Amino acid sequence: MKLFDVYPLNNITITKAQGSYVWDENGVQYLDMYGGHAVISIGHTHPHWVKRIEDQLEKIAFYSNSVHIPIQQQLADKLAKVSGKEDYQLFLVNSGAEANENAMKLASFHNGKKKIVAFKKAFHGRTSLAVAATDNKALIAPVNETDNVDFLPFNDEAALKRYFQTNGKEVCAVIIEGIQGVGGINIATDSFLQLIRRLCDQNDAVFIADSVQCGFGRTGKFFSHDHAGVQADIYTMAKGMGNGFPVGGILIAPHIQPKHGMLGTTFGGNHLACAAALAVLEVIEEENLIELAKQRGMYLMNRLRTIEGIENVRGKGLMIGFDVPEDLKDLRKKLLYDFNIFTGEAKPNIIRLLPSLALSRKQSDEFLEALQEAIAELKPKAKETENVQQEEEVRAED
Known part of the structure; x- marks a missing residue:
């Protein structure tokens, strides 16, 4: 019997979880900044x-x-x-x-x-x-x-x-x-x-x-x-x-x-x-998680607003969104497969963050550093694609 896929599937099988981390069948650790659609409030398997x-x-x-x-x-x-x-x-x-x-x-x-x-x-x-x-x-x-x-x-x-x-x-x-x-x-x-x-x-x-x-x-x-x-x-x-x-x-x-x-x-x-x-x-x-969510959310949003390449950071507490320009449309995939971080999305180019309310400062910094690196790595690729398109347009005009 074929199983109906509720969503398009990431090529990952999660077998273990604790706090703000999950692990796949190969033992690879991922930081969960999405909490399974905002479901994980106090941390996995508290x-x-x-x-x-x-x-x-x-x-x-x-x-x-x-x-x-x-x-x-x-x-x-x-x-x-x-x-x-x-x-x-x-x-x-x-x-x-x-x-x-x-x-x-x-x-x-x-x-x-x-x-x-x-x-x-x-x-x-x-x-x-x-x-x-x-x-x-x-x-x-x-x-x-x-x-x-x-x-x-x-x-x-x-x-x-x-x-x-x-x-x-x-x-x-x-x-x-x-x-x-x-x-x-x-x-x-x-x-x-x-x-x-x-x-x-x-x-x-x-x-x-x-x-x-x-x-x-x-x-x-x-x-x-x-x-x-x-x-x-x-x-x-x-x-x-x-x-x-x-x-x-x-x-x-x-x-x-x-x-x-x-x-x-x-x-x-x-x-x-x-x-x-x-x-x-x-x-x-x-654990005073409501106040912690407020403080951690303010920290994340303040830091996000300093990162070049993302726009319109908004949210309250640990319900945060920001816009990604077209040239960064593959950012979520890069974060997941290259930096082992789960994030969410909303169309057309919005990234949603819905982590556990117990997200630590260290984990917040882990995400922010990975985000900056991922953007820096995608930018040259986007620029290269843009140059190729411009060259093709020039040849077409000739």
Whole structure:
């Protein structure tokens, strides 16, 4: 049987991981500056995370949500403390797409309306409603097409005001990433998020903060939306929540009261998932990783801005992006195969950095030095290609 490749594959097989490093089957060590799409929050195979899961596995791995599961409440209590959202309810699921799907469905149950406002370059997942609210037509199958989602320009306050003046009373919810990850590390301005909050309040609409990639401390706040000083009605979570174990969730403000039957899940909130997520929160708190992410991110971005050959460095905490000119389009491959460093991308020429929140200063410097060397090695090649093209153009004119 042929295995379907989810993504184009790098010719590497990873067999071991620890902290911010992974190793392939030949024992080659790689610095992981991508964390598997922002999933690795506290570092690969963190000892406390491993022990939490092992201890739970020896007791019980799964039973259905038809019985009391005490570790779910332990997770909720710790999440309330670390996030500061003490009066919210927690509904546990398995993934970010599932979290966003349920958030939009719950919003519609709450106010009885249909219209969802999303934004250009948004990515909210691949399930039915989540993908309909994602600005990528290549991902939307005919069955996902709907007239209930309108896409507005990101950070365009005038466009948002005009839309609400005409359609405000029809809006069920506004869903927005505090920082668009797949879209290219585009940061929502504080004033834009504050405007969304006001317009939602004025029109009985639900403010959904998609924190799947930009949550769990990655940006130097627990949720990236916290930078703007706003409170969302629903927060969605996944990725870094489990540090590699599949788990997601939604936090629901107290004025939204789901009834039995509105939301459901078989595997969501299972014992092992809760153990993994609880371990993540404990490590984040004990190792002060949110503050560390803030400091390390500032250091990286300040240094990145001094490197010739990259442009438009932006981000918050350890969610960082920068643009690469066309002549450096092979930079990610060079970093991976010549310097053994994993990075991410967003089209057309954007490199994304999403490392563990426990990334050290030494590892940051290791990346920065490799980046400078890789750029220096690619530049002569790019110049040589440019000269050849110019010579061919001259011969063509002759």
